[in-house]
Amino acid sequence: MSTLAQSIEGGNPALNISIFVAFVVVTLVVVFRASRNTKTASDYYAAGRAFSGPQNGIAISGDYLSAASFLGIAGAIAVYGYDGFLYSIGFLVAWLVALLLVAELLRNTGKFTMGDVLAFRMRQRPVRAAAATSTLAVSFFYLLAQMAGAGVLVSLLLGITGEAGQSVVIAVVGAIMIVYVLVGGMKGTTWVQIIKAALLIAGAFAMTVWVLGKYGFNLSDLLGSAVERAGEGGESLLNPGARYGESGLTKLDFLSLGVALVLGTAGLPHVLMRFYTVPTAKDARRSVVWAIALIGLFYLFTLVLGYGAAALVGADTIKAAPGGSNAAAPLLAQELGGPLLLGFIAAVAFATILAVVAGLTITASASFAHDVYANVIKKGTVDSKDTEVRVARITACVIGALAIVGGILAKDQNVAFLVALAFAVAASANLPTLLYSLFWKRFNTQGALWSIYGGLLVTIVLIVFSPAVSGGDDAMITSVDFHWFPLSNPGLVSIPASFFLGWLGTILSKEHLEDKHREMEVRSLTGAGSEKATAH
Amino acid sequence: MSTTEPSTHPPGPRWAEVHASAEFQELRRRLRVFVFPMTLLFLGWYLTYVLLADYAHGFMSTKVVGNINLGLLLGLLQFVSTFAITALYVRYANRRLDPIADRIRIEIEGEEAK
8 A cells, every 4th residue: 555655546647647648639730720710819719619519518528528527426425425526416407507598598608608698788998907807806706726737737647746847747738738828729628628538438438337337237236235335323424414414514615506506507618618619599599408408418427427436446446546636536546447547537637627728718819819918908998909819828828837836825725715706706706797788777887896796705805714725624725814704604604795896886977878878788689690601 | 999998889789779679588488597597406405405404314215225314315316316417408409599699690790790
């Protein structure tokens, strides 16, 4: 067991790295080929709106199934049992909000960013600046989570434990990602997502069948074996409460997390931006349907994989491994298929981080270049689209560099916590404004600003003074305790607060935009005058 | 489309007029009559589930078949209901929304082209 301290015992770092390098080479070739037709801003930000619904749906699932969902959820199920499963349900049900309320209407009213939808009927410059601020905030938290995950994976799978070594690998991951974004734009990034999603889902499917096969395709036997392996008190693996059942406060915290998860997805900027890569609203609908099917299937796989890891590897071995519960899926892969399957799963996990980071970077850079630079700083008078794209590319480099530095600094942080944070910010700052702006005719500029800035501020203040930052068991800062807000996840307070502020700001302002709303409603429901696909 | 501002809309079609038309009002009604109740339904069902898993441990731990308990079954039902609502919405949109939306869009864009 002594080698566990370095990497997974029996794993072959050279093999892991070579499979990963193969993925990088293949995707780089695809990205370079895809970039040949990238000329205009619409090509760069929205892939010429030429992806089909199914293609975009696969890419969405690639964007969404981050390393945190793959390694994190499988690990949480393996260690905490049922409570890990609750995450995946929130992550999935959330897609209905996107399907029913957001995807199609957004596709019909905007061009590239969330700011476009708000700017449709409100005063452009303030709402664009606000939308860009919250987009950058969500992207930043999400980026940190992914980069921190990369650090964990490095030590886990490549046997690189030194501080310097891990930092170098994070920097390499960041650099490759910047190349994808600079060269490929949205089209290249989308293809990377598609390839990655296919590998991830195929890998998880193969492992699921393998695990179930060991138990004669009887789920009940698998669960029984997991309970047996856990020994004394193992029964609790099957029941809720192992993770969040401790006290009234942890239960409330779980409720808060559940609300943030279900309302966060439809406010994630990198998910919203994907709806612009298809030609029509109907294709946006199709892409969500594909995404729901693939994401749902994937979470069902993780249920089997989590309990499979608990049964075949054992929670104690998982907790002792580098990376802790994140190691469950890789350890299970090794148990089933030896070093080769471990290498494959390791490479897929890396590819996942790479792809998600690329998707976030292009979203954040588009929001800065399109909303802030072109429309706020230059007041919409950018002489050519080339300038805007150039600014987007420069921004992508800056964000990439920040992600590398942040990733190196944050590499010891809890990945799932950072992701939950990003969801809380998205649900509080973005979703209320989006919904109001699509469905409420009285909504106006002041309402949007209060909701975005207010939601953002409340969320961040509550996070800073939460037990997750100081005072909690695995808090970021252990030396001092300055928390006064009892919950780790602020969603339960910040989301209603943001809805309320949006309403209050609106009715306290005299601005009436009902005419614009009529136009927006006609356009959003019918698709009249919406941005069309570019033909090449 | 050479400007970056979506708010410099072509003045062409008379949006308020289209908005007031019976056809558009019907489309708007059909959309809202489906998505609002459905959203309340799935959010309510999801919250019920979260509250049960959070506060009714004994109930959720009730064994149903072998090692499969009520909690797991209800969790899997969340998957089933999500898939079912997706399918229902797609069917509804294809049959009840798209035909009207397409008609209105063609009317408006035909006007613009003149």
